[in-house]
C-alpha cells in the first residue's frame with residue numbers, strides 16, 4: 001500500500017492487473033455509450049414523440065448503437081480473459097452462484113441487439129409511436145439489466161467463502177448487497193459524460209446547416225455531459241462512503257490515492273470544458289480534445305480505484321503463484337505482433353472509409 | 366493438496382454435456398457461416414470487379430446484411446455464451462485453458478476487433494466504395510474471421526490431442542498438436558459449404574431477380590461446395606490423428622458417440638450427394654425450400670460433429686491433465702484417501718428430501734464426481750442404467766468405474782463414500798422413500814476397498830488391453 005498501483009505487486013501480478021485495467025477501460029467506453037445512449041434514446045422518444053426525428057442526438061444514437069453494442073461485447077472479451085487469470089476462483093464462483101440469473105444476460109443481449117436494429121428499421125419508423133416507445137424503453141431495460149448483472153456478479157465475487165456457502169444454500173439466484181444500488185448508480189451516471197463526448201465528436205463530423213449557430217444539438221450534449229458529471233461525483237461520494245474502513249484506507253493510501261486524484265481532476269477538466277461549450281453553444285476541436293483527455297483521466301482513475309477496492313477486499317495471496325505460472329507461458333510476442341498488425345489494419349480501414357466519405361460528400365455537395 | 370470446490374448446479378433432466386454441446390453447435394454453425402460467408406463474398410466481389418457483374422454486387426450486399434444481422438449478433442453472443450456455459454459446467458477446464466493459452470486468445474481477440482471494424486465498415490459504406498476498396502474490406506474481414514478459426518482451433522484440438530505438450534509444456538507444442546491441421550482444413554471446408562447453402566437461401570429471397578439470374582448466382586455459389594470431395598480424406602486424416610481409444614468410441618465403443626458420428630456423416634453425404642447430382646445434371650435451380658432443407662442438414666452435420674468432438678475426449682476434458690469431473694490424476698489418488706467431498710464447503714441443496722446422513726453423503730459424491738455426465742433420472746440417468754443390477758454388481762462396477770466403461774474416470778473417493786453413493790442410487794431405484802434403512806449389499810467396506818485397490822487409479826483407457834482380474838461378483 002506504499003507504492004502506487006500497479007508497482008507494489010510482483011511483476012506478473014502487476015502486469016496482468018495493468019492489462020486488465022487497460023482493456024476494461026476500452027470495454028467501459030463502449031459500454032457507456034450503449035448504456036447512456038439507449039437511456040437517452042428511450043427517454044427522447046417518450047418525451048419528444050414524433051418530433052424525435054429532428055433530434056440530431058437521437059438520430060446519431062439510433063444509427064450507431066448497434067455497432068457500439070458489437071464493439072462493447074467484443075471489447076468485453078479481453079478483460080474477461082484477464083479477470084480469469086487474476087481472480088479465477090472468485091469470478092467463477094460468483095458466476096456459478098448466480099446460475100440462470102447470470103446466464104440470462106445472453107438472451108437479453110441478443111434481444112437488446114435486435115431491438116436496436118428494429119429502432120433503425122424503416123418499417124418501424126412508419127408504425128405507431130407507442131410501438132417505438134415500447135421498443136426504445138425495452139432496449140434500454142435490456143442493457144440496464146446487463147449492467148446490473150455485471151455489478152451484482154462483481155460484488156458477489158468480492159465476498160468470502162462463508163457468504164458464498166450461505167448464498168448457495170439459500171437456493172436463490174439473486175444476490176442482494178447493500179452496495180449494489182450505489183455502485184450501479186455510479187456506473188450509470190458516469191456513462192453519460194462518455195457518451196456525450198463520443199456523440200460530440202460524431203456531431204463534429206456532420207456539416208452544420210448554419211455555420212453561425214454551430215452544430216445543432218451542442219447544448220443538449222453539453223447538458224447531458226454536465227448532468228452526468230455532477231451525478232457521478234455525487235454517486236462516487238455515496239459509494240465511497242459505504243465502503244469498509246479498511247478498503248477506504250487503501251483507496252486513500254499511496255496505492256490508490258493518485259488515481260482518485262486523477263479521476264477527480266478528470267471530472268473537473270471535463271466539467272469546465274462542457275460549461276464553456278454550453279455557454280458558447282459551439283463545439284470546437286480544442287475544447288473537445290481537452291474534455292476527452294479529462295474523460296480518459298476519469299475512466300482510468302475510476303477503473304484503477306475499482307481494482308484497488310477489489311484487491312483490498314478479497315484474500316488473493318494464493319493467486320499470486322498462479323499469476324506467476326501464467327506469466328511464464330509463451331505467446332506474448334505473438335499477441336503484441338497481432339495487436340500491432342490488426343490495430344494498424346483497423347486504423348487503415350477507418351482512414352479508407354473516411355477518405356471515401358469525404359470524396360463522396362464532396363462530389364454530391 | 367488444495368482441491369478447489371465450486372458451487373455447481375444441475376440442469377434438471379438435461380445432461381450438462383448436452384447444454385454445452387447445444388450452445389456450441391449454434392455458435393460453431395454461425396461462426397462457420399461467418400467465415401465461409403466472408404470467403405464467398407470475396408469470390409463474388411471479385412466476380413463483380415473483374416467481370417463487372419452488377420448481379421454479383423447486388424448479391425454481395427444482400428448476403429452481407431444477413432451475415433451482419435445473424436452472425437454479428439447471435440454468433441458473437443453465443444461465443445461469449447459458450448465461455449460462460451463452460452464456466453458453469455467446468456470452471457477448472459476453462460481455467461487451465463486460460464492459464465495456458467491466454468495469449469492465443471488475446472491474439473484471437475485482436476482479430477475479432479479487426480473483423481467487426483472491417484465488417485461494419487463494409488456494411489455501412491459499401492455503397493460509396495469502388496470495387497477495389499470493397500474487395501479490400503471483404504478480404505480483410507474474411508482473413509480476420511478465418512484467423513479467429515485458426516487460433517481457436519489450436520486450443521480446441523489441443524484438448525483432445527495435447528501431443529508433445531504433455532512432456533514439454535510448451536504452448537506452441539500444444540497449439541500445433543496432431544489434430545490441428547486436419548481439423549483446421551476440415552472446418553474451413555465445412556465453412557465454405559455452409560456459406561454456399563445459406564447463399565442459396567439468400568439468392569431466393571433477394572427481390573426483383575429473374576429466374577435465370579438466380580440460376581447464374583446459384584451456379585457460382587455452388588462452386589463453394591466443391592471442396593466437399595476432400596471431406597472423406599480429411600475425415601480419415603483426422604481419425605488417424607486422434608487417440609486410439611477416442612477412435613474406438615466413435616466406431617461403436619460408445620453408442621451415443623457412434624450415433625452422432627453417423628448423423629454427421631449421413632447429413633454430409635446427403636449434401637454432397639445433392640451437390641454432385643446437380644453438378645452432373647447441370648444448370649440446376651434450388652428453390653428456397655430445398656435450400657433451407659440443405660442448410661438444416663448442414664446444421665445437423667455440425668451438431669453430430671460437435672457432439673463427437675465434445676464426447677470423444679472422455680474420460681478427460683483435457684487429455685491426461687484433467688478428468689471430465691474436474692479431478693486431476695494426482696488429486697484422484699489423494700481423494701481416495703481423504704474423501705472426495707470431505708472438504709466440499711457447499712451443502713446439498715435438496716438435503717431436506719434426503720432422509721439419512723449416509724444418503725446425503727452419497728448425493729454429494731454424485732454431485733462432485735458423476736453429475737457432469739449423468740443425471741439421476743433424466744439423460745444418461747443412473748437409475749435407468751443400474752436398475753437391473755444386484756447390489757454387489759453395483760458396488761463392483763462403481764469401484765472399478767474405469768473398467769466398467771473406459772470413458773469414465775476412476776472412482777475418486779473412499780470406500781465409505783462409495784457405499785454411500787451406492788445406497789443413494791439404490792434409494793432412488795426403489796422410489797426415494799421417506800425413510801430408508803441402509804440396504805444390506807453383502808459387500809463389506811473391506812471388500813470395496815480391495816476392489817478399489819485392485820483396479821488402482823490409472824485411467825481405464827490404459828487398462829483397456831489388460832485382462833480383467835476381478836475380485837468376483839460379476
Ligand code: HEM
Pocket residue numbers: 024027031034035069072073074075076077079080081083143144146147148150151152153154155157183187306445
Ligand atoms: C451492453 C452490454 C454490457 C453492459 C451494459 C456492461 C456493463 C458492465 C458494467 C457496469 C461493469 C462493471 C461491473 C462492476 O464493476 O460493478 C462491467 C464489467 C465487465 N464487463 Fe461488461 N457490460 C456489457 C457487456 C459485456 C459483455 C458482452 C462482456 C463479455 C464479453 C463484458 C465483459 C465485462 C467484464 C469482463 C467486466 C469486468 C468484470 C469484473 O471484473 O468483475 N461486458 N460491464
